Amino acid sequence: MVSRVIPVDPFDLVIFGGTGDLARRKILPGLYRRYCAGQMPEDARIIGAARGEMDDAGYRDFVREAIVEFSPPKEQNAEQIDGFLSRLHFIVIDAKGTGGWSDLAALMRDGVVRAFYFSVAPGLFGDLATRLHAHAIADDDSRIVVEKPFGRDLATAKALNKVLAEHFDEHQIYRIDHYLGKETVQNLMAVRFGNILFEPLWNAQYVDHIQITVAETVGVGGRGSYYDKSGAMRDMVQNHLMQLICLIAMEPPSHFDPDAVRDEKLKVIRALDPLAPDEIVRGQYLADEDQPGYLVDCEDPASKTESFIAMKMHISNWRWKGTPIYVRTGKRLRARASEIAVVFKDPPHNIFGEQEDRRGNVLVIRLQPNEGMNLRVTIKEPGPGGMRLVEVPLDMSFAEALGPDAEDIPDAYERLIMDVIRGNQTLFMRGDEVEAAWAWTDPIIAAWEAKGDKPKGYDAGSSGPEDALMLLHRDGRRWREIRE
Numbered sequence: 023m024v025s026r027v028i029p030v031d032p033f034d035l036v037i038f039g040g041t042g043d044l045a046r047r048k049i050l051p052g053l054y055r056r057y058c059a060g061q062m063p064e065d066a067r068i069i070g071a072a073r074g075e076m077d078d079a080g081y082r083d084f085v086r087e088a089i090v091e092f093s094p095p096k097e098q099n100a101e102q103i104d105g106f107l108s109r110l111h112f113i114v115i116d117a118k119g120t121g122g123w124s125d126l127a128a129l130m131r132d133g134v135v136r137a138f139y140f141s142v143a144p145g146l147f148g149d150l151a152t153r154l155h156a157h158a159i160a161d162d163d164s165r166i167v168v169e170k171p172f173g174r175d176l177a178t179a180k181a182l183n184k185v186l187a188e189h190f191d192e193h194q195i196y197r198i199d200h201y202l203g204k205e206t207v208q209n210l211m212a213v214r215f216g217n218i219l220f221e222p223l224w225n226a227q228y229v230d231h232i233q234i235t236v237a238e239t240v241g242v243g244g245r246g247s248y249y250d251k252s253g254a255m256r257d258m259v260q261n262h263l264m265q266l267i268c269l270i271a272m273e274p275p276s277h278f279d280p281d282a283v284r285d286e287k288l289k290v291i292r293a294l295d296p297l298a299p300d301e302i303v304r305g306q307y308l309a310d311e312d313q314p315g316y317l318v319d320c321e322d323p324a325s326k327t328e329s330f331i332a333m334k335m336h337i338s339n340w341r342w343k344g345t346p347i348y349v350r351t352g353k354r355l356r357a358r359a360s361e362i363a364v365v366f367k368d369p370p371h372n373i374f375g376e377q378e379d380r381r382g383n384v385l386v387i388r389l390q391p392n393e394g395m396n397l398r399v400t401i402k403e404p405g406p407g408g409m410r411l412v413e414v415p416l417d418m419s420f421a422e423a424l425g426p427d428a429e430d431i432p433d434a435y436e437r438l439i440m441d442v443i444r445g446n447q448t449l450f451m452r453g454d455e456v457e458a459a460w461a462w463t464d465p466i467i468a469a470w471e472a473k474g475d476k477p478k479g480y481d482a483g484s485s486g487p488e489d490a491l492m493l494l495h496r497d498g499r500r501w502r503e504i505r506e
């Protein structure tokens with residue numbers, strides 16, 4: 023298999039917040055990788071724009087260090103790095119003031135794609151949009167990329183949408199959810215809609231339930247007080263997990279084009295039932311011998327923010343009525359593992375007699391680590407002694423299946439930025455999707471805030487609070503083990 027790299031059109035990409043943590047760790051090393059892959063045309067330029075004293079040479083040094091720190095050593099090639107750095111410029115700019123804007127206007131070229139990455143606090147989005155417009159830096163074809171968090175509730179998300187809409191049309195706005203840029207997440211669509219095999223079974227008649235797990239081993243550490251303002255529901259569920267639910271549950275779009283896909287995703291969010299209080303479990307990790315617990319990490323001993331959440335969700339439509347979706351995500355759990363498991367029902371009639379511990383068909387889509395898919399099927403246990411059944415995995419690791427090509431798979435940020443340049447919004451959230459997700463989330467958060475609910479403590483390195491296990495046990499089901 024030979025991977026094809028199609029160069030994008032020439033562009034000027036301005037990264038507001040070009041000296042920030044996200045630019046350093048993800049955006050710039052990602053762009054370097056695309057450069058090395060040959061995807062960046064000769065006359066593509068990247069312009070860092072941020073507060074502080076810096077010039078082009080200083081920015082190139084800064085980016086060189088970022089590449090050395092955050093790119094795998096085998097991808098670091100002095101000649102390539104120099105070539106990439108020669109594309110970089112820097113403008114000192116103040117999003118809230120006048121400084122730097124005419125310099126930026128003078129630097130931009132006509133006849134190339136203009137893209138503006140807002141890698142700054144959301145409070146600055148409006149200032150940037152207004153000034154880009156006022157200085158005639160953005161035109162009708164320009165794109166803006168905005169980072170999460172897109173609001174902290176429906177009202178703030180609406181306000182952000184409104185402020186962006188004052189100067190940009192929806193087709194110009196790229197709301198990033200980097201989960202959508204993950205290879206396996208896109209494979210969800212390929213598997214569902216590129217094969218005849220699964221789709222006939224992909225409904226409440228054949229699917230018993232779905233489990234989605236996004237588990238991390240790290241705590242909130244150095245960014246505890248920041249995290250404490252959001253918690254797992256706002257930080258993970260409203261955006262990343264919601265997007266996974268949409269892709270797993272949506273109807274086949276008629277075309278693979280941005281609005282067709284996003285229309286179908288929106289219908290899923292709108293079909294989500296409100297949650298009953300006993301369908302949610304919230305937790306906070308406790309201290310262990312080596313590390314402090316959440317309440318110390320977040321610097322507020324009275325915090326009621328959750329570092330773990332598990333939920334039983336329901337989609338009220340013809341396809342999914344009666345098939346629960348169990349979702350859990352949290353920090354300081356047993357292993358770093360993200361997966362979606364579609365657990366199928368048992369065959370309607372068992373001709374082999376009762377056998378203990380039969381677990382049936384499960385399709386597991388692993389997002390990380392070891393991206394891949396795994397279908398558990400029943401076969402006969404080898405050897406004499408009658409017809410004993412056993413479940414075995416049909417396992418496909420993408421790294422093994424794709425061989426050396428798997429190493430060239432762009433990471434989420436790389437892919438998404440190139441999609442921005444191409445003008446393809448399929449993997450970006452539309453404004454109404456984000457608002458619908460907050461409209462579902464808001465009353466749930468409001469209910470626990472009104473009651474003053476305190477999350478349950480759970481042991482660091484565990485699978486979360488006991489109650490999260492009960493969420494499935496009481497339905498006669500069990501979570502899959504969290505393991506790498």
Ligand code: NAD
Nearest residue numbers: 039040041042043044072073116117141142143169170171
């Ligand atoms: P950061 O604090 O590390 O960097 C902020 C950047 O904004 C700096 O370059 C700073 O110079 C610039 N800036 C601040 N005020 C400015 C002003 N008035 N005018 C011009 N530039 C100004 O932040 P970050 O971690 O890089 O995050 C940037 C955005 O990305 C935030 O919205 C954040 O929520 C989001 N995000 C970050 C991460 C991450 O891993 N860091 C992950 C997801 C989303």
